[in-house]
Amino acid sequence: MSAPSVLTVPLESIGPCFEGMIPASICSCSREGTPNLTYLSIVHLLDARHVGLSYQFFNKTRANILENPQAQVLLVSPETLGQYRLDLRYVRTETEGPSFERMKIRLDAVASQSGMSGVFKLRGVDVFEVLDCRPVTSDFRAEASRRADYLPELDSFTERLSACGDLDSLLSAALETLSSLFGCPHSFVMFPDEEGKHLYTGASYGFEPSGVGSEVLIGEGMLGVAAERRAAVRTTSMTREMILTRAVRSAIERHGKQTLLAKEIPLPGLANAQSQLVLPLVVGNGLQGVLCLQDQIPGRFLATDERVLQIAARHLGVAISNAKAAVSASRKVALRRKGVLSKRSSVVKHYKSDDSIFIDDAYLIKGIPGRLLWKLLQAFVGTGRMAFSNKEIRLDAGLRLPDIKDNLETRLILLRRRLDERCEFVRLVHAGRGQLHLEVHRKLKLEELA
Amino acid sequence: MVVGTRDASLIPEVTRAWGLLVSKDRKSISLCAPLATSGKTLDNLAGNGEMTVCCCLPTSYKTVQLKGQCIERADPSRGDLVAVERHREAFGRLNERIGFPRERSETFWQRELESSPALIRLRFVPEQIFDQTPGPDAGSPL
Numbered sequence: 001m002s003a004p005s006v007l008t009v010p011l012e013s014i015g016p017c018f019e020g021m022i023p024a025s026i027c028s029c030s031r032e033g034t035p036n037l038t039y040l041s042i043v044h045l046l047d048a049r050h051v052g053l054s055y056q057f058f059n060k061t062r063a064n065i066l067e068n069p070q071a072q073v074l075l076v077s078p079e080t081l082g083q084y085r086l087d088l089r090y091v092r093t094e095t096e097g098p099s100f101e102r103m104k105i106r107l108d109a110v111a112s113q114s115g116m117s118g119v120f121k122l123r124g125v126d127v128f129e130v131l132d133c134r135p136v137t138s139d140f141r142a143e144a145s146r147r148a149d150y151l152p153e154l155d156s157f158t159e160r161l162s163a164c165g166d167l168d169s170l171l172s173a174a175l176e177t178l179s180s181l182f183g184c185p186h187s188f189v190m191f192p193d194e195e196g197k198h199l200y201t202g203a204s205y206g207f208e209p210s211g212v213g214s215e216v217l218i219g220e221g222m223l224g225v226a227a228e229r230r231a232a233v234r235t236t237s238m239t240r241e242m243i244l245t246r247a248v249r250s251a252i253e254r255h256g257k258q259t260l261l262a263k264e265i266p267l268p269g270l271a272n273a274q275s276q277l278v279l280p281l282v283v284g285n286g287l288q289g290v291l292c293l294q295d296q297i298p299g300r301f302l303a304t305d306e307r308v309l310q311i312a313a314r315h316l317g318v319a320i321s322n323a324k325a326a327v328s329a330s331r332k333v334a335l336r337r338k339g340v341l342s343k344r345s346s347v348v349k350h351y352k353s354d355d356s357i358f359i360d361d362a363y364l365i366k367g368i369p370g371r372l373l374w375k376l377l378q379a380f381v382g383t384g385r386m387a388f389s390n391k392e393i394r395l396d397a398g399l400r401l402p403d404i405k406d407n408l409e410t411r412l413i414l415l416r417r418r419l420d421e422r423c424e425f426v427r428l429v430h431a432g433r434g435q436l437h438l439e440v441h442r443k444l445k446l447e448e449l450a
Numbered sequence: 451m452v453v454g455t456r457d458a459s460l461i462p463e464v465t466r467a468w469g470l471l472v473s474k475d476r477k478s479i480s481l482c483a484p485l486a487t488s489g490k491t492l493d494n495l496a497g498n499g500e501m502t503v504c505c506c507l508p509t510s511y512k513t514v515q516l517k518g519q520c521i522e523r524a525d526p527s528r529g530d531l532v533a534v535e536r537h538r539e540a541f542g543r544l545n546e547r548i549g550f551p552r553e554r555s556e557t558f559w560q561r562e563l564e565s566s567p568a569l570i571r572l573r574f575v576p577e578q579i580f581d582q583t584p585g586p587d588a589g590s591p592l
Contacts, residue, residue, distance in 0.1 A: 023506070025452045025464055025504065026464075027452075027454035027455075027456075027462035027463065027464040027502075028462055029456040029460045029461070029462045031460070033456060033460055033498065033500055034500060034502070034517060035454040035455055035456045035462050035500055035501070035502045035517075036454065036502060036515070036517075037452055037453075037454040037464070037502050037503075037504035037515055037582075038504070038515075038582060038588075039504065039506050039511075039513060039582070041584075057586075057588070059588060059589050060580075060589050068460050070459075070460060070461045070462060071462055072461075072462045072463055072464050073464070074452060074464040074465075074466070076558070080561075081554065081557050081558040081561050082561060083466070083561075083562070085463075085464065087461075136465075136466075136487050136562075137486075137487055137561060137562070137564075138486065239548050239549050240548070243508075243509065243510060243511050243548065244511055244584055246510075247510060247511040247512070247583055247584045247585060248584050248585040248586075249585075250585070251583065251584075251585030251586050251587050251588075252585065252586060254587075255586055255587075257586075274549065298549065
């Protein structure tokens with residue numbers, strides 16, 4: 001096989017074929033002349049003349065390419081359903097570098113989500129030179145390229161974010177704009193907690209219920225791995241991914257090697273999500289959070305979408321960082337209770353063991369936001385006080401806040417949104433820079449429990 | 451279902467095939483490949499007969515690979531065409547169960563065959579069978 005100077009079909013023109021939405025197949029051949037076939041969940045496009053295959057287990061394909069470097073891959077376009085033959089020549093195996101790292105992060109994320117971190121290990125990326133890429137059928141139709149020019153949308157997105165004066169409105173504007181401008185109807189932002197062990201949902205769009213307050217472990221699952229590695233993690237077909245991981249899981253179980261398996265982690269968010277894009281919100285080395293976009297349609301987020309949305313996410317990360325820094329300078333404001341309370345009353349219970357708050361026996365929140373709300377409610381019931389400043393909260397030793405001042409604002413947003421969603425008579429209102437206004441429209445009885 | 455062959459220089463070739471049938475004596479297997487898209491495959495088989503077939507169930511990824519020698523190429527019989535139709539129906543039905551709409555399967559089928567409506571029947575004798583289901587058993591003989 002000699003390589004033509006120009007491929008019959010340029011690889012960049014069939015980008016969706018490299019998204020793992022429809023399995024490919026590879027044929028190799030032993031030195032003795034016996035062909036071998038294997039299905040591939042994904043073929044990675046590395047550059048205009050190279051593709052990469054993940055090397056996890058030593059199998060017949062790998063044995064063959066080491067003794068006879070020639071191979072052929074059959075790809076299917078998920079958009080036109082046209083097929084392409086790629087004539088390949090094995091070049092080398094990479095065990096480090098950008099391609100290896102990118103594939104490793106993706107594999108680790110899938111392995112973690114499916115509880116198989118002990119099974120899926122990337123040993124290398126087998127790099128193949130593409131000698132030619134040809135359509136299988138004579139009725140070749142050019143693949144429709146996805147729109148890549150999103151400058152007007154990015155312009156509007158950054159403009160909307162720049163107009164926001166606080167973190168709460170910034171998050172609302174960002175998620176709403178991702179829907180209206182970029183067609184991402186389901187999104188949420190998670191923030192790291194003070195210990196850097198968990199991510200918790202601080203804002204969401206297009207979910208019912210909102211999921212605000214839900215948590216995942218950093219380093220676990222697709223979201224946790226994206227946060228830990230500070231890298232985007234993208235899935236184009238959740239169903240196929242699940243079929244693949246469950247096939248492997250069943251085989252491991254048949255071998256009696258259950259010790260290699262952990263529990264499958266349910267995906268947060270949409271019950272029937274097919275596509276997911278998780279983008280870390282990073283400023284410098286600091287993780288501000290992760291932005292997660294989901295869709296029920298397979299292949300909603302392709303490589304082009306990732307690049308565009310990555311720009312939006314980077315801007316959002318910086319904007320979040322700036323908004324959190326801006327609230328640190330504040331002054332103490334105290335309002336006294338005015339207005340009429342409803343005749344109805346409710347019981348608020350605070351469990352000291354985990355700082356969980358229950359209102360009329362319905363769980364509301366726990367941890368630091370729970371402790372914070374209890375403090376505010378005590379002040380309100382005891383003295384009628386309604387207005388507070390971030391600064392006094394931060395300096396209140398009784399609240400035992402971790403020494404990470406930037407996190408207070410995200411905790412307040414979580415608390416505010418949980419109250420909005422679950423309690424119709426207590427509101428925590430943002431009242432200007434670094435100021436909070438507690439609104440209570442019912443008589444409250446407070447009970448503290450162990 | 452895909453078919454793998456190789457030429458005299460050990461360069462491999464993949465093509466898709468439909469309508470697998472096991473012979474009554476269970477010693478050979480036949481399948482149909484689109485004639486127009488299988489030119490290199492047919493040249494390879496004429497040259498050395500080495501042939502491998504890989505079948506995968508889309509709903510579970512249970513996969514088997516059969517390796518053997520092609521012993522015959524011929525026009526498809528009525529029975530072969532019925533098997534191809536049955537495969538087409540099962541392909542659409544199973545893919546629909548995993549969220550791939552039936553009309554997309556039909557488009558795939560039509561695109562595969564519209565430029566090559568003529569099929570050729572390949573009969574081969576499997577000599578080895580392997581489990582190719584993803585996981586630790588992949589590649590082990592059955």
